[in-house]
Amino acid sequence: MEWRDRSGYAFIGFFFFLGGAAGCTLESEPLRFESRFVDFGLHRKNELEERILRRSVSIDVWKRSDVVIREVIGDCGCGLSVRELLDQPLRAGSAHAMPIELDLQGRVGEIVGQALLVTEPASTTPVILRVSAFVVADIAVHPSQLRLRAEYGSYLDERFIIRYHRLHTEPEIVFDEEFSRLTPFVVADVRPKRRGIPLRQINRADGVVLDEVELRLRTDQFLAIGVHDESLELAFKGLDQVVRLPATIIIEHPAGLSVDHVFLGRVGPGEHRSLQIPVSYQAEFTFAALKTSTVDVLSVDFDQASSMLTFEIRAPEQSGRFEGWIDIHVEGTQIALVPPIRLHVSGLIGESHGGSEENF
Known part of the structure; x- marks a missing residue:
């Protein structure tokens, strides 16, 4: 009899031990995510209709208690929010598609960071999502504008660096002289300066690379004395984008x-x-x-x-x-x-x- 009682107590105690352990697990992780990594993908700046990127991730609320997401704290240098589910009671045992918004705020390049979800009841284990995105800038030309001063009778000779981000599966950038407007210059030389520089990637199969092309322009005739305000247009094969390059050329009298x-x-x-x-x-x-x-x-x-x-x-x-x-x-x-x-x-x-x- 005493043995049975002690056994019964022992059994009941073991049951509560397991229940308590399970309860601690549930309280420490109130939300379960389909994936803790949210990739917003690759985007070209000139093709973005708005500055906010959107993705959705599936979450389950564990069957312990209702959960409320009170705040999202991000460290990626952009605005991160889950507005549709913010401050809304998420019922125990329910499943949701949680829309996540990433406000780029003018950022370009690779964006990598973390988002901490502050929940109620508070979680003893931080609820953290990793986020990443890559925003490809437009074709960049350095210098972005020209202001030249020369004496009459001088030939002008200028070099430009063209930078372009692309997927490693896309072809290299190719300057299109035929559809470019270069007056008063002509093309002296075009050559790759650097080809396919790999950029740092996290959890992305499609690598992004950077091409650099050196373009050399020169004049083949003397410009008249005075101020010449020109607008060069650089075209590229396979791309709709045309880069406009303002140029002010001041030709001074040699005497x-x-x-x-x-x-x-x-x-x-x-x-x-x-x-x-x-x-x-x-x-x-x-x-x-x-x-x-x-x-x-x-x-x-x-x-x-x-x-x-x-x-x-x-x-x-x-x-x-x-x-x-x-x-x-x-x-x-x-x-x-x-x-x-x-x-x-x-x-x-x-x-x-x-x-x-x-x-x-």
């Missing part, structure tokens, strides 16, 4: 005067004046007056040692204020048809108060 306007003051009718103006130039240039208006140029002399241009001019005969200009022709041995430099000249015709030379 220049220290001033572009000279006021002679009061001069007598037909009076001769000498002007001396410093000039910057290339060594092979010479200067001569080409065309004038209102004022007559009697002589032009260039002193190479002092880089000084000296004009002997004659004022008009008519009285009153006058305005004119002198176009200074630039002659070079290597550059043909260099545009002239224009010097504006003004003054008052009347009685001169002396002075026959102006320095600037």
Whole structure:
């Protein structure tokens, strides 16, 4: 009798021991997931209609008690939420498809992190999901815009790096010269700089690689002096995307005067004046007056040692204020048809108060 009682107590005690152990397991893991890893897949930035990615994962609520998901804490640098099931009682023993939203918030590249689900009743074992996504940026060109400054008579030669993410199963990027708009440039060379650089992947069969292509453009003719605002368009075979590359090209005169306007003051009718103006130039240039208006140029002399241009001019005969200009022709041995430099000249015709030379 005593043995049976003790056996009965022992049996009952063992039953509660198992029940308690099972109860602890249920409380520590209130939710059971089809998979603890949620892969949002690969997406191209220019093809995304919105910045939120969505996936659904199956969950079961263990048959111990109702569960409420109060909060989702993510560490992937993006917004992560389960809004449809947040703060909703999930009945014990029920099954649900839990929609998960990943707000990209402008992120590109590989996104990897974890999401902690805060439940009520609280779980002694953290309810953690691992999440990943890969957002492929548009084709990137470096530099993304051009601002060039060069002297007239110079050929431009620029190099660009084109970067493109693709699946390892997709073909390599190929520049399409025929459908690209490159004016005023022409293609000098296209070559792979790096091919298929593998990027870090987690639990994904489709690997993502990065291609880098070097594109060299050059001009084959001289651009006119002034500012050229261009928009290059780079096309690629098999891709609808066209990369637009704004370009500002400033072509400067290879020679220049220290001033572009000279006021002679009061001069007598037909009076001769000498002007001396410093000039910057290339060594092979010479200067001569080409065309004038209102004022007559009697002589032009260039002193190479002092880089000084000296004009002997004659004022008009008519009285009153006058305005004119002198176009200074630039002659070079290597550059043909260099545009002239224009010097504006003004003054008052009347009685001169002396002075026959102006320095600037």
